[in-house]
Amino acid sequence: MNPSLLHDAPHPAETIVLGKRFRLPNSRSIDTYLANDGYQAFMKASKMTPDEIINEVKTSNLRGRGGAGFPTGMKWSFVPKQSPKPKYIVVNGDESEPGTCKDRVLIQYDPHQLIEGILIAGMSVDAHRGWIYIRGEYRYLIDIMDKAISEAYARGWLGKNIQGTGFDFELSTHTGAGAYECGEESALLESLEGKRGVPRIRPPFPAVSGAFQCPTILNNVETFAAVPGILQMGGQAWADLGIPKAGGTKLTCLTGHVNRPGVYELALGFPVRRMLEEVGGGIRGGKKLKAMIPGGSSCPILTGEEAWELNMDYDSMAKVKTMLGSGGVVIMDEDTDMVKAALRIIRFYQHESCGWCIPCREGTLWLKKLLTRLDEGVGTVQDIDLVGDLADNMLGRTFCPLGDAAAMPMMSIVRKFRHEFEAKLAQKSVSMAGLPQLVSING
Amino acid sequence: MADVTFTVNGKSLQAPAGTLLIDACKRSGIEIPAFCYYEGLALQAACRMCLVEVEKAPKLLAGCTLPVAEGMVVHTESPAVVKARKTTLEFLLTNHPLDCPVCDKGGECELQDMVFRYGAGESRFTEIKHHVDEKQWSPVVYFDAPRCILCYRCVRICDEGLGVKALGVTNRGAYAEITPNKGDHLECDECGSCIDICPVGALTSGIYRYQTRPWEMEHVGTICTHCSNGCKTTLGVKNDQIIRGNNRDRSGINGEFLCVKGRYAFDFVGHAERLQSPLMRVDGKLVEVSWSKALAHVAQKFSEIKAAGGKFGVIGSEHTTNEENFYLQKFARQGLGTPHIDHRRSGDVPALLDAVSGKSGALATTADLYNAKAVLIIGSDLSQQHPFLAYQIRSDARHHQAKIFTVTEGPVREDKVAAKKVRAAAGEQLAAVMGLAEDLRAAGDLVVVFGDSIQGSAVGELVSFIDSLGVPAKYVCLVDYANSRGALDMGLAPHLGPGYHAAAQTGMSLSEMLADATLDALWVVGSNPLKSAKLASEKAFVVVQELFLTETAQRADVVLPAASAYEKSGTVTNVCGEAQRLRKAVSVMGAKADLDIFGLLARGMRLDLGQAAPDKVFEEIRTSVHGYNVPLPVIATGGAAMTAPVNGRLPAAAQPPAIQSARDSLFTSGSLGRYSKVLKTVLEAPGGLYKP
Amino acid sequence: MTFSPELEQRFAEMAAKYPEGRQKACLIPMLMYAQDEVGYMTEELKEEIAKRLGISVLEVNEVVGYYTMMRKKRMGKTHLQICTNISCLLWDGDKLWERACQKLGIGHNEVTADGAISLEEVECIGACSWAPAIQTNYDFHHNVTPEQLDKLIDDLRKA
Numbered sequence A: 001m002n003p004s005l006l007h008d009a010p011h012p013a014e015t016i017v018l019g020k021r022f023r024l025p026n027s028r029s030i031d032t033y034l035a036n037d038g039y040q041a042f043m044k045a046s047k048m049t050p051d052e053i054i055n056e057v058k059t060s061n062l063r064g065r066g067g068a069g070f071p072t073g074m075k076w077s078f079v080p081k082q083s084p085k086p087k088y089i090v091v092n093g094d095e096s097e098p099g100t101c102k103d104r105v106l107i108q109y110d111p112h113q114l115i116e117g118i119l120i121a122g123m124s125v126d127a128h129r130g131w132i133y134i135r136g137e138y139r140y141l142i143d144i145m146d147k148a149i150s151e152a153y154a155r156g157w158l159g160k161n162i163q164g165t166g167f168d169f170e171l172s173t174h175t176g177a178g179a180y181e182c183g184e185e186s187a188l189l190e191s192l193e194g195k196r197g198v199p200r201i202r203p204p205f206p207a208v209s210g211a212f213q214c215p216t217i218l219n220n221v222e223t224f225a226a227v228p229g230i231l232q233m234g235g236q237a238w239a240d241l242g243i244p245k246a247g248g249t250k251l252t253c254l255t256g257h258v259n260r261p262g263v264y265e266l267a268l269g270f271p272v273r274r275m276l277e278e279v280g281g282g283i284r285g286g287k288k289l290k291a292m293i294p295g296g297s298s299c300p301i302l303t304g305e306e307a308w309e310l311n312m313d314y315d316s317m318a319k320v321k322t323m324l325g326s327g328g329v330v331i332m333d334e335d336t337d338m339v340k341a342a343l344r345i346i347r348f349y350q351h352e353s354c355g356w357c358i359p360c361r362e363g364t365l366w367l368k369k370l371l372t373r374l375d376e377g378v379g380t381v382q383d384i385d386l387v388g389d390l391a392d393n394m395l396g397r398t399f400c401p402l403g404d405a406a407a408m409p410m411m412s413i414v415r416k417f418r419h420e421f422e423a424k425l426a427q428k429s430v431s432m433a434g435l436p437q438l439v440s441i442n443g
Numbered sequence B: 001m002a003d004v005t006f007t008v009n010g011k012s013l014q015a016p017a018g019t020l021l022i023d024a025c026k027r028s029g030i031e032i033p034a035f036c037y038y039e040g041l042a043l044q045a046a047c048r049m050c051l052v053e054v055e056k057a058p059k060l061l062a063g064c065t066l067p068v069a070e071g072m073v074v075h076t077e078s079p080a081v082v083k084a085r086k087t088t089l090e091f092l093l094t095n096h097p098l099d100c101p102v103c104d105k106g107g108e109c110e111l112q113d114m115v116f117r118y119g120a121g122e123s124r125f126t127e128i129k130h131h132v133d134e135k136q137w138s139p140v141v142y143f144d145a146p147r148c149i150l151c152y153r154c155v156r157i158c159d160e161g162l163g164v165k166a167l168g169v170t171n172r173g174a175y176a177e178i179t180p181n182k183g184d185h186l187e188c189d190e191c192g193s194c195i196d197i198c199p200v201g202a203l204t205s206g207i208y209r210y211q212t213r214p215w216e217m218e219h220v221g222t223i224c225t226h227c228s229n230g231c232k233t234t235l236g237v238k239n240d241q242i243i244r245g246n247n248r249d250r251s252g253i254n255g256e257f258l259c260v261k262g263r264y265a266f267d268f269v270g271h272a273e274r275l276q277s278p279l280m281r282v283d284g285k286l287v288e289v290s291w292s293k294a295l296a297h298v299a300q301k302f303s304e305i306k307a308a309g310g311k312f313g314v315i316g317s318e319h320t321t322n323e324e325n326f327y328l329q330k331f332a333r334q335g336l337g338t339p340h341i342d343h344r345r346s347g348d349v350p351a352l353l354d355a356v357s358g359k360s361g362a363l364a365t366t367a368d369l370y371n372a373k374a375v376l377i378i379g380s381d382l383s384q385q386h387p388f389l390a391y392q393i394r395s396d397a398r399h400h401q402a403k404i405f406t407v408t409e410g411p412v413r414e415d416k417v418a419a420k421k422v423r424a425a426a427g428e429q430l431a432a433v434m435g436l437a438e439d440l441r442a443a444g445d446l447v448v449v450f451g452d453s454i455q456g457s458a459v460g461e462l463v464s465f466i467d468s469l470g471v472p473a474k475y476v477c478l479v480d481y482a483n484s485r486g487a488l489d490m491g492l493a494p495h496l497g498p499g500y501h502a503a504a505q506t507g508m509s510l511s512e513m514l515a516d517a518t519l520d521a522l523w524v525v526g527s528n529p530l531k532s533a534k535l536a537s538e539k540a541f542v543v544v545q546e547l548f549l550t551e552t553a554q555r556a557d558v559v560l561p562a563a564s565a566y567e568k569s570g571t572v573t574n575v576c577g578e579a580q581r582l583r584k585a586v587s588v589m590g591a592k593a594d595l596d597i598f599g600l601l602a603r604g605m606r607l608d609l610g611q612a613a614p615d616k617v618f619e620e621i622r623t624s625v626h627g628y629n630v631p632l633p634v635i636a637t638g639g640a641a642m643t644a645p646v647n648g649r650l651p652a653a654a655q656p657p658a659i660q661s662a663r664d665s666l667f668t669s670g671s672l673g674r675y676s677k678v679l680k681t682v683l684e685a686p687g688g689l690y691k692p
Numbered sequence C: 001m002t003f004s005p006e007l008e009q010r011f012a013e014m015a016a017k018y019p020e021g022r023q024k025a026c027l028i029p030m031l032m033y034a035q036d037e038v039g040y041m042t043e044e045l046k047e048e049i050a051k052r053l054g055i056s057v058l059e060v061n062e063v064v065g066y067y068t069m070m071r072k073k074r075m076g077k078t079h080l081q082i083c084t085n086i087s088c089l090l091w092d093g094d095k096l097w098e099r100a101c102q103k104l105g106i107g108h109n110e111v112t113a114d115g116a117i118s119l120e121e122v123e124c125i126g127a128c129s130w131a132p133a134i135q136t137n138y139d140f141h142h143n144v145t146p147e148q149l150d151k152l153i154d155d156l157r158k159a
């Protein structure tokens, strides 16, 4: 039982490239895929040199869709040309950043597009084996992917000498088991190898030493899924869909207080105002926008006023010190309790901190305890400062970016919505006036 | 690698490219604090204490994983670094119980030191701490999770250092916890390395916990009395009792390595059955007598038997000091005029010395085992029988990718790091080694370690085979106990005097003495030959110097209570031929050092054998025993001095039979082991060989 | 320990999917698919998988303790997982959670007395655009209203 993830028709403001087969009947079958340009990009790539493929991807200005936005073509070019070890492709389908639910759509509606992207990547670096790591909660998607893979094998689009091109490729899925940190690339590789999902020391980066200590291309599902389209329409045409330095379209997950939440394919640089008003159908109940998280809960939060005038792209977001992230847009209306929101966000990062390093392990727990107290209205004004201070003490000092992911939203929330924290304290101190003060003696 | 030049705190430094910043700084006297970084173990970068500021880097970088590079400019005490350090400590302390006053680690705790130095000031943490109850994982290992700072040192030392991997991490995040291999308890070597390496009081020792504060102990660095590896152990002594053994200062050949015996099996010293008064047979029964009475009796009987031209047999020990052994053989040969002297022999050292005569540097040191390109292990379950040698070899494989070859009768732990493993019965091991010719030749610089399966002519065959490979090779002939090697070097053998010179007259071997029904006197020092054999001579006057009433002591006419190695001074020589000094840690009432007993007996018999004082005898050894002319300062300051007992062919005396290892495991140790409660109470006792 | 023929087949195919000598990579998938049959990570299951992969039970325990979906105890026939993370929170996912707790009389990671239903407050399950979302075992339910939750629970109770 997999509920539909799409509105009946695309929104007119969408630029449909990745999603062009989504609404076809039986969209995930190989027949539908083949009948609709499927695997043509791979055939095209098979006549190109590896460098030509990588250059095409570079030209497209495709940037990683997993969150960090690293230029994909450049990443691929880091894989050593000559290597005594085999090379691998690993797909990051861990999709666990709160607010993000787009890889799900890509796999549920068009798994072969992903397979084709993987094949092209494999060809560009001479890799012949790959794994699609999918979060354990998405079991039904693993089944869909497994089915697509076996179809591809049966029809000669995977395996030995694919379609007579002389190119071999073996592909399989690999399930996660519930751990956000396994979305972080090096922790994902540990998990793939059957271990605890704790991050690895870098360098070496996966391109040099990744899965099973061999050179590895590791990208997000959406990144790979974009590749067939790029080869087909040409890197430049794809780049032109977006804005300078960031090409193409991006699946954007509109979540929270909009009238029409959903996953939409928007060209990079799409204005936030249009995204909310036109695509999202306006803020729920005609309320005012209080805050927006642009790309998953780890991104610094924006106030409504800040957000309204921005465009959805890497550089615009960087200018206001936040990130485009994974495309998980969280919309909060004027009634949202920001203290509660902050608590919920830190609860997540605390739960998911792998525990490897001290600042993240202890910092997230302390913040959670502190915010729990503040949400209950117990505490002092200094405690509000402490939230920002602890987050600042984590920022940039943890082993992997999860610590930053926890710290950044906290810092921005207490800075931008401090008055809400103060109000909560004030409210409580009125209602608790006369009661003995609650202080922990167990410190 | 070529040196690079970089700057730390304004000081220009040089180090080979690729050196980790933390090491490079340490060598130049600049400390970068760290918890998880531990020289020799895998890098973690988890504690974040070592963050430093590197110019042009966008954020602070971990000094423990950062290789120095040309032109790098580093600040280790800048305001940003100092703040990061302080806050990391503040984070750490949020869940760390502040129970320093009752914590075993108080005073030796790295966290305490770090807070003292870098300061966490007052804590802003007012929430409730996460509590988990303390757990006992084995008789010797306790774990208090809240104190754990998750530096993973214990996990790494157990996996990488010991090759056991008995510790892991379970749960996640703030609830992540070190966990033992059996869920709620440990099954391992019980070596206690995890306890020792723990920077805080999370892992504590069942033997030591709540006994004392570290500063109330005297710390005596001496040599472990159990196996032949000769690990240095620092005994913590309080009120004339040993309460702890470790080697945290890493001062000896073994660095910080110690096995369960070195760390805990000192407890035989205070065993209730320890002999504390001489015993004399009166009306067929052993009764307590005074020292003067016992000594007078022995001196008188020995003098009478000597005067009557009677036959003496003398059996020495593998635990007594070089000085004692040297003095004993002199006592026997010169004082009693008997050629019948021997000890229980566990390895064919003479055959090896003979086979390598003329080659210089053919005997491997323990350090060579760590540096060799390849190691060939023949006929020993090394991790069980020679744990420190095994540790060296494992470290060699880990740090230098050394090629390891095992030729053993059963599976051994070293197989895990072995390039090739071969199973062969004792008699077929030489042939099996020859089958490895190609691999050995390709591997290069070789150290060959062999046990009692290679003895007699097989030793020479082994050496000539290795010679034929054309690769440089060094050897270790495995022997059992703390001074097995010294016993041979000092001439406790029927055909060999000190330094392996031919004895003036070849005497009976140990087994021949026991079988000789005409023996008039048998003098046994620190040995228990009657555990597994009978004494044929019923008339023999038997004198035994021992710690306990062993099977042999029970047959004695006079039993003289002896002091153990932890109760005396002197030198011992380990399996590789490294001489080291014992330092007296405690004294046990009533017992005397064997050397003192010899001296008193010599005086009683009016023999002139020189002064029976360790220093005097050692001086005599240095000047008279070949290869023992070791530099005194090395020995005196607690170092190990390599000896080189011979460099010529050995006398071709008839090879005495019965060279056999006692095949002790990690959890047995001859008579001493029988009286160690710790070795008996661990789950793994008594342990076996070839079952990794 | 025996598994269904389908699972055995899956295990057999799985082994070939990873480089030679790196079969420990099968650990997490094996545990997850086996859990579907066995219910949770029993000692017997952990020992069996350790044996098959030639690793120690400790290595299995390290992994089992780490991953949220690896169940440390038996859960209900239907494991009801309610997301209260940010996007769901904004659509009253927290109220759904409280409602389910009240209705079932159990809390986080608890099981009803009859073993039919267990509850878990989960982190984001990737259904943020269709909030509030819940999962019953591996099935997703989107845009769940309180009434739908009530009905779902009633149906599960009857089943």
Ligand SMILES: Cc1cc2nc3c(=O)[nH]c(=O)nc-3n(C[C@H](O)[C@H](O)[C@H](O)COP(=O)(O)O)c2cc1C
Binding pocket: A063, A064, A065, A066, A067, A068, A069, A070, A072, A092, A093, A094, A095, A096, A097, A180, A181, A182, A183, A184, A185, A186, A218, A219, A220, A221, A223, A224, A400, A401, A402, A405
């Ligand atoms: C804590 C953390 C969680 C992450 N989770 C995901 C994820 O769920 N999916 C993903 O594709 N990338 C995730 N990433 C980013 C990956 O580390 C990596 O940058 C990305 O998969 C690379 O692919 P891309 O270049 O195609 O974006 C995460 C990073 C961090 C630090």
Ligand code: SF4
Binding pocket: B147, B148, B149, B150, B151, B152, B153, B154, B155, B178, B197, B198, B199, B200, B202, B203
């Ligand atoms: S027990 Fe000690 S050594 Fe082990 S991780 Fe904890 S603090 Fe480190």
Ligand code: FES
Binding pocket: A098, A099, A100, C083, C084, C085, C086, C087, C088, C089, C123, C124, C125, C126, C127, C128, C131, C133
């Ligand atoms: S926040 Fe609930 S599914 Fe994402």
